[in-house]
Amino acid sequence: MRLSQNITKTLKDAPADEQATNAKLLIRGGFIHKEMAGAYSYLPLGLQVIENIKTVVREEMNALGASELLMTSLQAKDSWVISGRWSDELVDIWFKSQLKNGTEVGFGWSHEEPIMMMAKSLVKSYRDLPISVYQFQTKFRNELRAKSGIMRGREFIMKDMYAFSRSADELNEFYERTKEAYLKVYKRIGLGDNTFVTFASGGSFTQFSHEFQTVTDSGEDTIYLDRSKRLAVNEEVYNDEILAQLGMKKDHLEKVKAAEVGNIFNFGSIKGEQMDVYFNDQSGQRQPVYLSSYGIGVSRLMGVIAEHFNDQRGLIWPTNIAPAMVYLLAIGNSKTIEAADKLYNILTARGVAVIYDDRDVRPGEKFSDADLMGIPWRVVVSEQFIKNGLYEVKSRSNNTPQQLRADALIKLVKSGNLKRAS
């Protein structure tokens, strides 16, 4: 995209009402806009990051055999009454409203109950199973206190997947495969080294659920981490008995702050029994459906990444989720601008996502914005090199530029394996 057409402008000062690093940088760079506490709009650059994260998640979920759907944000009261979770005492983060005729409705903070109701009408036979579906949804949670920028909002984007299985074994098999898929997701978006499978409280059916925790001081969870095993225990279930059970040694554990970027649950047959979702097995017997659910906080991930990858100058996006691969700018006269226009067309045609700073501002301002926005590669078209057909290429995380021809430039950029046009 051409920066002259971008709706946002970068800011030198972050708004005083933001404390969190992720919010400060994302607002300064023009990625998000605060609507109110805990509710942020995603501007073109920010939306691109969200979409890139989604693409990675989507590919990994599809690889599991799951299919994407989209449920409603508006939810009927009935299904939640069945499970008992319509209660404000039990679930204190409900946003509720009512229709003109007085019928109560809720805004989805989870989609477990609605998906079970759907499954009830769609899943009848063992032949229909196993099956898994997922969606990217805006969740609404009326938190008492919003905090940490986009890391904990009242409205946020989440990928949630629901798997229906015929037995505990079948469920477990899918559960383990999904756990691996999750680790792939975190690896691909740049958080692989710092994200750990973590034992957490399990809920009604199993003793544990598994969280995916990214180690960061900005996180709100405390975990006990065994780095060599790449496993951790959430503080909420941490005690000697549990450690012994998990075969983890206390003196191997580090106490660290972390942000939960995913959580997976095994509900066993409980949900099916509770909500009357049964199928007929091969012998015609009614059996409860086994449910497991899998969440990834997409917008929170964006926040965690912003917290994790930055320096004095601004953001440093990992290549797989950067809003663009190249920040292109020309210095000087009509000749370099013409050359930059041309390069922009070439790169775009080759499927490279480019932010082209075509604004009539001084070079220093362009450099600063390139750094603030955290685009992996900066390409400068200047008089001194263009006469030899060379472009100056510099990585965001490295200060020494190199001079390359267009084809070498494209090769270099594409080695980051991101092919998007914008």
Add this chain to the structure above:
RNA sequence: CGGGGAUUGGCGCAGUUGGCUAGCGCGCCGCGUUUGGGACGCGGAGGCCGGAGGUUCGAGUCCUCUAUCCCCGACCA
């Protein structure tokens, strides 16, 4: 929900013991000079000081209520 802090042009801030047309920097508009790390000069636009009520000759400044935001805690299927 308990505690603490804050609210003055789009953003960051100043504003004395209550006093006259409410200032500064950034950003924005115009003209000119500039052009490899957020340039400079000149000229402009933009604010009933979060809101309501009160005290006073007079309120950005004092009092009461209220809204919103941030932080700590509690909370986080």
